[in-house]
Amino acid sequence: MEQNxxxxxxxxxxxxxxxxxxxxxxxxxxxxxxxxxxPGGQLTTTTEVDNFPGYPAGITGPEMxxxxxxxxxxxxxxxxxxxxxxxxxxxxxxxxxxxxxGNKEILAKTVIISTGATAKYLGLEDEKKYAGGGVSACxxxxxxxxxxxxxxxxxxxxxxxxxxxxxxxxxxxxxxxVRKDVFRASKAMVHRVENTPNIEVKFHHELIGIEGxxxxxERAVIINNQTQEKSTVDVEGIFIAIGHKPNxxxxxxxxxxxxxxxxxxxxGSSRTNLPGVFAAGDVQDHIYRQAITAAxxxxxxxxxxxxxxxxxHG
Numbered sequence: 160m161e162q163n164x165x166x167x168x169x170x171x172x173x174x175x176x177x178x179x180x181x182x183x184x185x186x187x188x189x190x191x192x193x194x195x196x197x198p199g200g201q202l203t204t205t206t207e208v209d210n211f212p213g214y215p216a217g218i219t220g221p222e223m224x225x226x227x228x229x230x231x232x233x234x235x236x237x238x239x240x241x242x243x244x245x246x247x248x249x250x251x252x253x254x255x256x257x258x259x260x261g262n263k264e265i266l267a268k269t270v271i272i273s274t275g276a277t278a279k280y281l282g283l284e285d286e287k288k289y290a291g292g293g294v295s296a297c298x299x300x301x302x303x304x305x306x307x308x309x310x311x312x313x314x315x316x317x318x319x320x321x322x323x324x325x326x327x328x329x330x331x332x333x334x335x336x337v338r339k340d341v342f343r344a345s346k347a348m349v350h351r352v353e354n355t356p357n358i359e360v361k362f363h364h365e366l367i368g369i370e371g372x373x374x375x376x377e378r379a380v381i382i383n384n385q386t387q388e389k390s391t392v393d394v395e396g397i398f399i400a401i402g403h404k405p406n407x408x409x410x411x412x413x414x415x416x417x418x419x420x421x422x423x424x425x426x427g428s429s430r431t432n433l434p435g436v437f438a439a440g441d442v443q444d445h446i447y448r449q450a451i452t453a454a455x456x457x458x459x460x461x462x463x464x465x466x467x468x469x470x471x472h473g
Contacts, residue, residue, distance in 0.1 A: 168258060170193050170270065170271070171194040172194035172195060172238075174453040174457065176192055176440070176457060178227065180234075180461075180463030181231050181236070183464060186310065191236070199372075201276075203224055243260055243409065244409065248433050249271070250434070269377075270436050271438045275442055276442060277403060280296065280398070281366060294396075296400070298321075299384070308331060310390075313365075314401045315344065317339075318400045318401070320349060320352050323355075323358050324352060324358070336365060337361065337362045337363075338363070338384065339363070340363055370391070374459075376394065378392065379391065379392045384402075403441070405421045405441070407422060408420075414438070419445065421444075422442050424443045429443075437464055438460065440453035459467050
């Protein structure tokens, strides 16, 4: 029995994956989408989403992803609650790409990679306990909720410096915990931190615990790693800003990645170095990392895939 070769397979189910599915389905590519282990992606860990256009009263992350999924399915996108575990991409224009969900082999003319990136956490039990109750990995997503309050930011790189200066505009005070005695951030970012009066930098300090009633953050427990002296800081928000890891391990060695593991796309497009393989969302964007930019790049990927197939079929 000859196996069916699909026109379009989408790997991942965040805003970029579902938007790609909506556009691909409307272009009659009959896309099939594989959700991965976290259907809906990072947004399902966000409670309130207030900055996505079209939701004047705001919406929760999980509800928004359900809306996007329903819209994709309305145009006959087939959604599989499975994880793609292996990929064998063709290097030929018009070649067939092979994807595997466990032992199941999937053949496709085009593949849109929308596997996203995962925020790195410190690995403390308390981070899970207070997730959604004051612990966040995205200042632009959640900073608004801490207007006029005190917060802690953990990290020493550009991400931490950027999140701290962003939060300083909204919050009463930002305490920035830096593990070593220096920043890893660029000089320009360090200057911005140093010139912001309501940021206090604590070098040689680490977050070791979180305290609070009813799973709501009230205090950060910190340690001076030189003196081993423990102390607490009264805060209502803790932002972990130690970077993101793009979910690209299964594509390494085939699709071009940058030094941090993000997929490299051709400027102004979603095209990767392989014909018929496209990337959208946070898996190829370490700068903006917003639901709206991910959705926009999902649209681009579907249009690029449609154009690629149209050129193949003459």
